Amino acid sequence: AKERGKAQSIAFEDEMRVWPVTPLDLDSDLRRALERDEMRLHYQPIIDMRSGKLAGFEALMRWYHAERGEISPVEFIPVAEETGSIFTLSQWALRTAATQITEWNKARPATEQLEISVNLSGRQFARPDAVSGIIDCLDGVGLPANLLKIEITESTLMEDVDRSTEMLDRLKAADIKICVDDFGTGYSSLSYLHTFPIDTLKIDKSFIQDMTSNYQNLEIVRTITMLGQNLRLDVIAEGVETSEQLAQLRALDCHYAQGFLFSRPIGADQVAAFLAEDKSW
Ligand code: C2E
Ligand code: CA
Ligand code: CA
Ligand code: CA
Numbered sequence: 001a002k003e004r005g006k007a008q009s010i011a012f013e014d015e016m017r018v019w020p021v022t023p024l025d026l027d028s029d030l031r032r033a034l035e036r037d038e039m040r041l042h043y044q045p046i047i048d049m050r051s052g053k054l055a056g057f058e059a060l061m062r063w064y065h066a067e068r069g070e071i072s073p074v075e076f077i078p079v080a081e082e083t084g085s086i087f088t089l090s091q092w093a094l095r096t097a098a099t100q101i102t103e104w105n106k107a108r109p110a111t112e113q114l115e116i117s118v119n120l121s122g123r124q125f126a127r128p129d130a131v132s133g134i135i136d137c138l139d140g141v142g143l144p145a146n147l148l149k150i151e152i153t154e155s156t157l158m159e160d161v162d163r164s165t166e167m168l169d170r171l172k173a174a175d176i177k178i179c180v181d182d183f184g185t186g187y188s189s190l191s192y193l194h195t196f197p198i199d200t201l202k203i204d205k206s207f208i209q210d211m212t213s214n215y216q217n218l219e220i221v222r223t224i225t226m227l228g229q230n231l232r233l234d235v236i237a238e239g240v241e242t243s244e245q246l247a248q249l250r251a252l253d254c255h256y257a258q259g260f261l262f263s264r265p266i267g268a269d270q271v272a273a274f275l276a277e278d279k280s281w
Pocket of ligand 2: 181
């Protein structure tokens with residue numbers, strides 16, 4: 001029994017040597033992920049609830065690790081931020097997303113051009129060349145600037161208000177749209193809403209998900225929607241999963257919605273089929 005115990009513990013240790021996911025470990029793999037063709041972008045539809053039609057997509061990174069399988073962006077984005085891989089990855093993501101949306105838009109009438117939303121992490125936003133990098137990419141791909149929306153979290157924006165103001169002003173001057181991501185979850189003051197040139201507030205899914213059973217969350221969603229209307233900002237509800245939530249958001253006249261009810265984030269190859277269906281809600 002003692003021998004078997006030892007054998008088992010060796011097997012266990014062997015496994016442990018292969019599997020612990022330490023940030024350092026992930027980082028060396030992250031650096032090779034693009035050249036190994038392990039990265040993909042998925043696209044999640046954003047629906048205009050007034051017309052019931054597709055308005056655009058949010059691009060979301062996916063990592064299919066050769067040995068470990070799919071690793072969530074919740075896990076690898078912080079590592080990429082920490083170690084700096086985020087710069088290469090984001091450049092790739094922006095170029096890929098801009099190229100894709102340009103391709104999909106070619107088949108659509110001028111009045112139905114789709115927007116693409118791309119997430120910008122805090123570390124990138126802190127780079128002085130962040131805005132020029134984005135503009136260079138748009139120019140290279142030929143995507144009109146007003147079809148690109150940059151999503152930045154509220155907490156990133158509040159880290160350095162002066163710098164954020166400068167960066168956002170430059171994005172705005174280039175006609176790029178700005179969306180405050182995870183709105184309502186950060187520690188912030190609402191006063192920035194009239195100093196920053198913002199186009200869109202995205203209500204975090206934590207508020208949407210139990211709004212039909214949690215009265216407080218419903219009131220938060222109602223308040224953000226009204227705030228958006230009063231300040232002439234677009235509002236997107238994220239994480240819409242049920243038709244009850246959809247009905248409630250429509251009753252509040254929330255303009256845009258995104259969530260599994262409409263579609264999960266899907267690969268580029270599935271987007272073609274999605275577009276061909278031309279669904280409305
Ligand atoms: P996020 O920007 O808040 O993105 C929304 C997340 O909610 C996505 O998770 C999306 O798949 C998920 N989601 C959308 N609708 C629903 C729904 O109805 N129900 C539920 N349960 N979830 C829904 P994902 O793709 O795992 O991304 C997680 C986070 O990773 C993102 O949160 C974002 O912060 C980060 N991320 C993903 N891609 C990128 C990227 O390209 N760049 C940067 N900087 N961050 C990224
Ligand atoms: Ca986002
Ligand atoms: Ca969110
Ligand atoms: Ca987020």
